[in-house]
Amino acid sequence: MTRHRADLLSLVAGLAVLGLGLVLLSGGVGDLPLEWVGPVVAIGLGVLIVVAARSNRTPDHAPDDEA
Amino acid sequence: MTSERSERTGAPPRSLRRRTSDRVLGGVAGGLGDYFNIDPLLIRIGFVGLMIFGGAGLVLYVVAWLLIPAEGQEASNIEGFFSRLGLTPRRLAWIGLALLVIVLISNMPVGGPLDGSGSIFIGPLPGMNPGALWALAIIVTGIVLLRRRDAAAAVSAATVSAAPATAIQVPQTRVEVAPVPPRPRSPLALYVCAAVLLSIGLLAVVSQVAELDVRPGQFLGAALTVIGIGLIVGAWWGRARILILLAVLLMPLAVTTSFITAPLEGGIGDHRYVPVTAAEVQDEYRSLAGRAILDLTELQTSPRTIHIAASVAVGQLVVILPEGASIELRSRVGAGDSYVLGSGDNGTSLDNRYIRHHLNRTTYVLDLEVGIGQVFVTNSRVNW
Known part of the structure; x- marks a missing residue:
């Protein structure tokens, strides 16, 4: 694997997925109120879409595997 | 028909393809817009x-x-x-067959009659631990993925090294420009997939050996943790955006199963238990999914204390008690509703207690648990 310029979309998505994974792994999701899940997911999706749209403006740095 | 028409008109056949440029996410809406000749914005609005x-x-x-x-x-x-995994349809069929065999020799309920006579179980074989079997299968799959990736890389390297020798044999009478070889794909996604399987398998082994209570949501949490680490690594090395898709697919399942705190025991389907004598009352009633109804109104017994634990991992648990019975009840629901003798509650991590005592009456000590679904405790058989 070769080093490349920072891929912001992968970084943001990775941090979000890592955070959720750690919460689930610790078994603490049961303490989270359900009414917060929808807004948090919506905000997360919005951030990802913005990041994805911004990264698509720089095709020179397109990744090997596109999602 | 499209190609026939194109042959007649001379126009190239139109095929459905995702856009690789001028797109927002995966180019699906853009591709559909191009194919149907409509504004992709309308398709995006439809998707949203x-x-x-x-x-x-x-x-x-x-x-x-x-x-x-x-x-x-x-x-x-x-x-x-x-294709990158080396999985041809024939190999996929073999994997499916292997999984079927594991299911059959595991202590996994595969269904049950609806008359309450219990679930159908197959296995396990004597001395075999089903959890360890699954863990071993997952770990082996992860190792096979890694080995297959290494073998593919070796074949690719051998092909590249052999290419110059082949080029020398090309006749000099005709000059051909060799096509630019495609950029090699990053193996990061495959490594992460293998790491996900290995982490789940190892977690299962540790839970078996140390007798830890690891819930399904925690297994998927481990998987998401590994995927997240892989994505962060891919932000600088290798790249593996396809893991975002894998994470998006896993997330709803992981969050949902994390609320399943009830034991994963029992069968699948609707069950109705109506004990008549004290001897028929079981200490535990377990169901994996479906509706379990425990009707205690027919129970004929002298005043005594009866302890019952009942659970449904996903579904409904209904307990019908005789009028005037003494009750010491604990009702836990991971996510859903809890209705106990007229009072209701809903949400996540519900833990309700109810105590009611009458003199010279049988006391029912009930420990009720539902992962995702509803608990109903009532005195009425109506509707049930």
Whole structure:
């Protein structure tokens, strides 16, 4: 694997997925109120879409595997 | 028909392809817009609308992204994924057969009659631990993925090293420009997939050996943790954006199963238990999914204390008590509703207690648990 310029979309998505994974792994999701899940997911999706749209403006740095 | 028409008109056949440029996410809406000759914005609005109202938009988009090839490619993402794993249809059939065998020799309920006579179980074989068997299968799959990747890399390297020798044999009478070899794909996604399987398998082994109570949501949490680490690594090395798709697919399942705190025991389907004598009362009533109804109104017994633990991992648990009975009850629901003798509650991590004593009456000490679903405790058989 070769080093490349920072891929912001992968970084943001990775941090979000890592955070959720750690919460689930610790078994603490049961303490989270359900009414917060929808807004948090919506905000997360919005951030990802913005990041994805911004990264698509720089095709020179397109990744090997596109999602 | 499209190609026939194109042959007559001389125009190239129009095929459905995802856009690789001028796109927002995966190029699905753009590709559909090009194919149907409509504004992709309308399709994007449709996807977002379906996403908000029921979530079908996300599923449809992901399915389309998997099945529709990108511009300039013949194979879709799902075909390419299986191809990169070396999984031909024949090999997939063998894997399916192996999984079927594991299910059959595991202590996994495969269904049950609806008359309450219990579930159908197959296995386990004497001395075999089903959990360890699953863990071993997952670990072996992860190792096979790694080995297959290494073998593919070796074949690719051998092909590249052999290429110059072949070029020397080309006759000099004709000059051909060799096509630019495609950029090698990053192996990071495959490594992460293997690491996910290995982590789940190892977690299962540790839980078996140390007798830890690891819930399904925690297994998927481990998987998401590994995927997240892989994505962060891919932000600088290797790249593996396809892992975002894998994470999006896993997230709803992981969050949902994390609320399942009830034991994963029992069968699947609707069950009704109506004990008449004290001897018929079981200490435990377990169900994996479905509706379990425990009707204690027919129970004929002298005043005594009866302890019962009942659980449904996903579904409904209904307990019908005789009028005037003494009750010491604990009701836990991971996510859903809890209705106990007229008072209701809903939400997550519900833990309700109810105590009612009458002199010279049988006391029922009930420990009720539902992972996702409802608990109903009532005195009425109406509706049940």
